[in-house]
Amino acid sequence: MTIAGALAAVLSAFALFAGSGHCRWRPPMALRRHGSLAGIVLAIASLAAWIVALGVGAGLCTMLACWMLAMVALPCLAALAGSSPR
Numbered sequence: 001m002t003i004a005g006a007l008a009a010v011l012s013a014f015a016l017f018a019g020s021g022h023c024r025w026r027p028p029m030a031l032r033r034h035g036s037l038a039g040i041v042l043a044i045a046s047l048a049a050w051i052v053a054l055g056v057g058a059g060l061c062t063m064l065a066c067w068m069l070a071m072v073a074l075p076c077l078a079a080l081a082g083s084s085p086r
Contacts, residue, residue, distance in 0.1 A: 005049035012042035013070035024078035
């Protein structure tokens, strides 16, 4: 369950990043249009997976830590990859 929670958190951060105007990568148009909704749904799925695995308090903290780490890492990876801003 913890792998599912971590994967959903990373995919959520990617979907939110791809749906934002700050994305340096060229995501598919459908992901740009619906990235925010997909990101929120995946964040809720991640939170549910972490709560099932660890309980409410630890699950919430772990989900937020994993999610924020991915949200900080994605723009850094985009900048390191040399992608030009849109």
